Amino acid sequence: MATTKKKMVQWTPTDIKEELLKKYPPKVARKRAKQILINEANDNEAPEIVANVRTVPGIITMRGCTYAGCKGVILGPTRDLVNITHGPIGCGFYSWLTRRNQTDASAEGAENYMNYCFSTDMHDEDIIFGGEKKLEKAIQEAYDTFHPKSIAIFATCPVGLIGDDIHAVATKMREKFGDCNVFAFSCEGYKGVSQSAGHHIANNQIFKHVVGENDEEKAGEYKINLLGEYNIGGDGFEIDRVLKKCGITNIATFSGNSTYDQFASAHKADLNCVMCHRSINYVADMLETKFGIPWIKVNFIGAKATAKSLRKIAQYFGEKKLIDQVEAVIAEEMPSVEAVRDDVLPRTDGKTAMLFVGGSRAHHYQELFAEIGMSTLSAGYEFAHRDDYEGRQVIPNLKVDADSRNIEELEIEADPERYNPRKPEAELGKLEEAGFKFKHYDGLVTDMDKGTIIIDDLNQYEAEKLVEILKPDIFCAGIKEKFSIQKLGVPMKQLHSYDSGGPYAGFRGAKNFYKEIDRLVNSKIWGYMKAPWQENPELSATYVWE
Amino acid sequence: MLLRHTPKEITERDALVINPAKTCQPIGAMYAALGIHGCLPHSHGSQGCCAYHRSTLTRHYKEPISAATSSFTEGASVFGGQANLIQAINNIFSVYEPEVIAVHTTCLSETIGDDLKQITIKATKDGKIPEGKHVIGASTPSYVGSHVTGFSNMVKSMAMQAEKTGTKNGKVNVIPGWVEPSDMEEIKRLAALVGVDITLFPDTSGVLNGPLSGEYHMFPEGGTTMTELKSTGDAVGTLALGEWCSADAARWLDSTHKVPCKVLDMPFGLSATDRFIDALRIAAGVTVPDEVAHERGQLVDMMSDMHQYFYNKKVALVGDPDQLIAMTEFLVSIDMCPVHIVTGTPGKKFEKRIRELTADMPFEVNVKAAGDMFLLHQWIKNDPVDLIIGNTYCKYIARDEDIPFVRWGFPILDRVGHQYFPTVGYKGGLRLLEKILMALLDRKDRDDPEETFELVL
Structure with missing residues (x-):
């Protein structure tokens, strides 16, 4: 462990904010100032932050x-979709197997296209004369080679500019094949x-083209969907294990370890449980409006959070059998979690973290750190909106700017046949009276300590400054940030794709995370930064060689 | 099976690429630009391109990759990206203070017709480029060529910084092509050993294989300086290593500044390294010292010592044209048989060159430019091989087909070593052979029945 770290206690949050902005040209400084918030939240009321706005050109963004x-x-983790990228080769190449989404395709005859990359590899002639013909042919070739149940087409930048009508091509091919849903x-x-805009677009199209396609009844009790869980490092596997043990049936996960049929059957669930609020709350809202399925916010990151989320699900269904089983599972799982926690705690207690990631993870992981006595000095999201920071109550007041306006908002109505409120109004009211909250998310700000610094769309320059000033014991962000932070002698954990390892969700995940953080913050490696002659450059004596 | 849907039967595909053996131009331009000292690469497009390229290069090198982006939104895509780029240039010089910004375009900015040259002139006029600082640029539309083309285009832009003073500087320009930082270091070591003063560009050594010391420098000490680039016009000659990666820059220096050039293969393996050393000697008019012959002899020694394990072993290769040409020649020289060879980069002359190199081999050769790894896999299913050499994505094929696999090329996302240990030159040849032998002999030790399992191999 590095022994040379000194906390610069003389820095006040205001000083830090000033320091972060000092070097910027005035226009950039003004803009960034609104995205850097010194937390003064009290009584569930969060101060306002600017989020979901353009990144300044030239500022190295995450x-x-x-x-x-x-x-x-969103669509990457669905194994039986053939995902064709329509564009030059790069976009398909870079998104090929790089997100650590795990999937279980071990069932006899299971389809799994996740290890493949499909692209129309547009060339200059396609840009000049249009790429629709090539796209049509590519879809045909994919269909002839694989006979998948569904083919999804993804537009890249030039496609929109040259005006290829990918939706018309998809419709034409869907009608032509008859047994393959092309969208x-x-x-x-x-x-x-x-x-974030991509999440919204994905949500819309999946809802429009797939959700509700399969009306077959699904077996099992206490049916839920898990929304916004991507099975990075096997998180979804662990959550599914716990749910199964409790007797809860997971109809569809959006979208870790998922299949086409899960999405198609999602309307058969009786409760939607939202993990990553940012990326998927649109589907939760639409499922409620169209099919009458209520949604709640859950969090399976952290042992206590997992227990709390399970109890919340049990309380919703309100049956003693489930409530008892959930309590039995928690009682069975917690002792081994506590044992690992007790082992790790003396080495992690009092240490500090910074989290800049995602639209939910920078919030959820604070809870895991807290479980091992580590506090969060500063945090923020990469692509979240104001409601993820300040809570959903700000949604009616969100400004719709030009960049949001061009993302389609679907007009959803109740399905004339299949709309079915899962609980009578009175029962929902009773639950709410007992403190149960539907469609509710308080956001990150109120959960953070007073005086912490919350920064939206943190960039490389600010990250380096923050680490220099506050010297956290660990920094969490993504792959692009990893090594510049580590060069400073501070361990860095990726929270998009976890570097390696996982799961970190659920009970087993909590144990893994405690151990992983212990490994990182107490690693001997951070003490090797300087050679002996660099630590003591003065030559005070020499050997006398015989 | 990981690639369970890949059929053995090969059907014609001309619109759908499956499991590409190439990626797009801008990442090559970004990698090349990192080989300029004090340079911040800049991606003129939407911010996803930059994020993807930085992520891929970071995973390959396990080093920080700094690069900026014009962060296009829909508005910029409609009205042009000039305002974004000028604002970016201003912000970059204010905040990060590089010596050079190397801008490359993307499919987005090319499709809307942004003109880098004109925008740079405007930025200069507006006073956004501080005195003594530079903005260079390369046009790298993603829908033309491949990552190799993008690399070549940025290297050519580097050569275009050359200024001719009329006085020769006595140096030889060496353009190494898209090789690893360790390879660039090795080329410099070999040139110094031969006694030739070279200007290597680009040079990512010292940039992408840096130490961990508790300090972060956005612009490390390595890289070819702008002063060195300017003086390439005064060199006595240019050696371009690789037709695809390096020849354009060398030919430009030749035709514009009359710096004579020679295009060689990348110095992987015995013969290509021989030709490189020989060309260096001739260009600089020096005598090759015995140390070089000694290194060469060591490589020949290992080739001879272990020849029985190489002889007639079939190999499948995937990668970039310049690397594959040199590797094919090397494998053939030790009597290995590269039977399936795919590059994603277009160019019929690649296929021709490979056919020449493999003409005397006892097996039929499948070779394709603008091919993909799905096709390579199908070829392997039809005619199995003893070894696969290629980037990390090959591991899905290697596991499904249970074939030994040597990681070599770009990207390598799951192993380390390429940053530090070269595969160019004679020493690099030793490392390649060691890696090949490790893969083959580990497999032999795994598969040999107990009665023939041996201690000494």
């Missing part, structure tokens, strides 16, 4: 694009301001 959010994040996503990289 953000990606709409295509990455749509194809990479498309207009997820050009330049849309929106981050990958």
Whole structure:
């Protein structure tokens, strides 16, 4: 462990904010100032932060694009879809197997296209004369070779610019095949301001083209959907294990370890449980409006959070059998979690973390760190909106700017036949009276300590400054940030794809995470930064050689 | 099975690429630009391109990759990206203070017709480029060529910084092509050993294989300086290693500044390294010292010592044209048989060259430019091989087909070593042979029945 770290206690949050902004040209400083918040939250009231706005050109951002959010994040983990990227080769190549989404395709005859990359590899002649013909042919070739149940098309930047009508091509091919659902996503990289726009586009099209396609009854009790869980490092496997043990049936996960049929049957669930609020709350809302399924916010990151979420699900269904089983599972799982925690705690207690990731993870993981006595000095999201920071009550007041306006909002109505409120009004009211909250998310700000610094769309320069000033014991972000932070002698854990390892969700995941953080913050390696002659450069004596 | 849907039967595909053996131009331009000292690569497009390229290069090198983006939104895509780029240039010089910004375009900015040259002139006029600082640029539309083309285009832009003073500087320009930082270091070592003063560009050594010391420098000490690039016009000659990666830049220096050039293969393996050393000697008019012959002899020694394990072993290769040409020649020289060879980069002359190199081999050769790894896998299913050499994505084929696999090329996302240990030159040849032998002999030790399992191999 590095012994040379000194906390610069003389820095106040205001000083730090000033320092972060000092070097920027005035226009950039003004803009960034609104995205850097010194937390003064009290009594569930969060101060306002600016989020989901454009990144300043030239400022090295952590953000990606709409295509990455749509194809990479939401649709990437569905194993039996043939995902064709319509565009030059790069976008398909970079999103090929790079997100650590695990999937279980071990069943006899199971389809799994996740290890493949499909692209129309557009060339200059396709840009000049249009790429629709090539797309049509590519879909045909995919169909002839694989006979998949569904083919999804993803637009890249030039596709929108040259005006290829990918939806018309998809419709034509869907009608031609009859047994293969072909649909498309207009997820050009330049849309929106981050990958968040891609999540929204993905949600819309999946809802429009797949959800509700399969009306077969699904076996099992206490049916839920798990929304916004991507099975990175096997998180979804662990959550499914726990749910199964409790007797809860997971109809569909959006979208870790998922299949086409899960989406198609999602309307058969009786409760939607939202993990990553940012990426998937649109589907939760639409499922409620169209089919009458209520949604709640859950969090399976952290042992206590997992227990709390399970109890919340049990309370919703309200049956003693389930409530008892959930309590039995928690009682069975917790002792071994506590044992690992007790072992790790003396080595992690009092240490500090920074988290800059995602639209939920920077919030959820604070709970895991807290379980091992580590506090979060500073945090923020890469692509979240104000409601993820301040809570959903701000949604009616969100400003719709030009970048949000060009992302389609679906007009959803109650399904004339299949709309079915899962609980009578009175029962829902009773639950709410007992403190049960539907469609509720308080956001990150109120859960953070007073005086902490919350930063939206943190960039490389600010990250380096923050680490220099506050010297956290660990920094969490994504792959692009990993090594510049580690060069400073501070361990860095990726929270998008976890570097390696996992799961970190559920009970087993909590144990894994405690051990992983112990490994990182107490590693001997951080003490090897300087050679002996660098630590003591003065030559005070020499050997006398015989 | 990981690639369970890949059929043995090969059907014609001309619209759908499956499991590409290439990626797009901008990442090559970004990698090349990182080989300029004090340079911040800049991606003129939407921010996803930059994020993807940085992520891939970071995973390959396990090093920080700094690069900026014009962060196009829909508005910029409609009205043009000039305002974004000028704002980016201003912000970059204010905040990160590089010596150089190397801008490359993307499919987005090319499709809408942004003109880098004109935008740079405007930025200069507006006073956004501080005195003594530079903005260079390369046009790298993703829908033309491949990552190799993008690399070549940025290297050509580097050569275009050359200024001719009329006085020769006595140096030889060496353009190494898309090789690893360790390879660039090795080329410099070999040139110094031969006694030739070279200007290597680009040079990512010292940039992408840096130490961990508790300090972070966005612009490490390595890289070819702008001063060195300017003086390439005064060199006595240029050696371009690789037709696809390096020849354009060398030919430009030849035709514009009359710096004579020679295009060689990348110096992987015995013969290509021989030709490189020989060309260096001739260009600089020096005598090759015995140390070089000694290194060469060591490589020949290992080739001879272990020849029985190489002889007639079939190999499948996937990668980039310049690397594959040199590797094919090397494998053939030790009597291995590269039977399936695929590059995603287009160019019929690649296929021709491979056919020439493998003409005397006892087996039929499948070779394809603008091919993909799905096809390679199908070829392997039809005619199995003893070894696969290629990037990390090959591991899905290697596991499904249970074939030994040597990681070599780009990207390598699951192993380390390429940053630090070269595969160019004679020493690099030793490392390649060691890696090949490890893969083959580990497999032999795993598969040999107990009665023939041997201690000494």
